Amino acid sequence: MARKSMIQAINEALHQKMEDDETVVVLGEDVGIDGGVFRATLGLIDKFGESRVMDTPLAESSIVGAAIGMAINGLKPVAEIQFLGFIYQGFDQILCHAARYLHRSQGRYSIPMVVRAPYGAGVKALEHHSESTEAHFAHIPGLTVVIPSTPKDAKGLLISSIEHPGPVIYLEPKRLYRYKKEEVPEEIYRTPIGKAETVREGADITLVGWGGMIPVMQEAAEHVDNEGVDAEVIDLRTILPFDVETITKSVEKTGRLVIVHEAPRSFGVGAEIAAIVGERNLLHLLAPIQRVTGYDIIPPLSKLEDYNYPNSERVVKAIHKTMEF
């Protein structure tokens, strides 16, 4: 087993699935000779040629829309949107068509496609390059929304997403692309969609988050560990449909919940999780549920980025508040 970064793991998943299944194709801006601006598609065009690795015109609606057509007609397209902030020109295709064809056609047309996009802040980028808008997609019936936080999960979840019979929005925390390397199995393997991972077991408080927030939560958990607080850290991994069992079981045990996401707070995925826990675990709760999130603002440019991006200090503060309630 070799140690790989998340971007290498994603690249490996694409190589292996394209070898494994000739109906898998890749399309998007700069995915060919450039290998994608983050190099997720590196080397694919040399191995599989232009007919399966398509550099598209700069036009997101037709990247998604053509991928839908390919999926209807027997291919398994993996479309790359260069940054999540650019996906909105293709949003109509996702909301009104990708998510609906199966129902609209009463079961005739499945849309086995993946839309990959780097998301989130933390790399000091330009406007529209730091958005974390997973909630927009989680609010679309018919979609599946996946966000890995480790190289190993990135590969396993991408393989599961490519094999999934319906449309999957696969969001990649760009801050973690080269954050660390870990052992990634060489072979094709699947990380199940819809299953969270408890990355740290604990008895006192539950922390739920995903993607770029996982290292932040782990750091906060280590910090409070020194103070005698035993935090459980859950990596949600799939946003829609999320793993309600893992969350509620943990809250039954700990009685305390802090949800962490970098997206704006109001109407975010955290609100949905808090509502579900409120519905199911009211009597287990020993303190109000806390959210540590980005503010309800436009993601700031680099100078102020760190003030908006949740850090372990803010998570520790929320843990303290919850423990002291």
Add this chain to the structure above:
Amino acid sequence: MKLIQILDENGKYKADDLADIKEQEIRKMYRLMILTRLWNDKAMSLQRQGRLGTLASVRGQEASNVGMALALQAGDWFVPAFREYGSLFTLGISMKNQYRYWGGDERGNYIPEDKRVLPTCITVGAHLCHAAGMAVAAKTRGEKSMILSSSGDGSTSQGDFHESLNLAGLWKLPVVFVIQNNHWAISVPVEKQTATKTLAEKAAAYAIDGLRVDGNDVFAVYKTVKERADIARNEFKPALIELVTYRMGDHTTADDATRYRKPDLLKTWEKRDPIERVKKYLMKELDWSEEKDKELVEECTKEVEQAVKEYENSDMPEPETMFDYMYNEMPWHLKEQLEEVKELTQAGGKK
């Protein structure tokens, strides 16, 4: 740009151009156009009586509808918008199911496995991207098939029109984009949609061929689409075909065209009726008679009445079916919500 026409409104025709259209095909076209008009007229009447939901009248566009669909071969795909009932019937989609769909029953949108047809697309122009993507798949597989999309004049203003034609021209896709220019996007006339004189000339921007056809001439529609479908299928050369026709009805049953359209305009186009001119041709060339015509109309009326009967005798869809086909496998949250619906309906709170 030249308007391609074989049969004019007086029934005069260009014999050379007509030579390769078989008599049997002409009779079939005529029958399908009549069937489409009768289905449509009946739909309008059912809607006014509250027996059908909102739908878009296709009156006046029967030649465009039927001609383009008949031009397809087995293996080809048809990607419609929402004013192509005649094309759907031509391709064997049931009249009953179309009543069901427009009557608010989603089961009517089911396309049988043996038909290469997509379901109705209500948002304007988005499906042109799907057609382009389907063409990529066909070409990648080396399959001898092509994709025919249909949309209206309004769709040519959409970004998706531009993106799809751009892709088709760039990647040399086996696709033909048909625009049924019926002159109206609800209340906005085509003159207010674009500064170009024709819609077909827009093809030049994508280095593909643009053709302009009398959309009320079923022979010209059929022949032109067939030729371009063959070229798309065999040579990977896409095309844009503008069918110049006219929306004789309102936009939909929820619209009132008298608010924005002068009645004189209709008179001009009534004279160009797509069905009348074929009847004139049949009378002159194929031993047709008023009596035979009456028989045909009666036979088609019976067929339509039968479809209405089957539609109105269909069972009400079960409320639980709202949840069907949201996902290939139902996730937990939908299962829970489905249970809520079941509790309500089983408690007698149904409908």
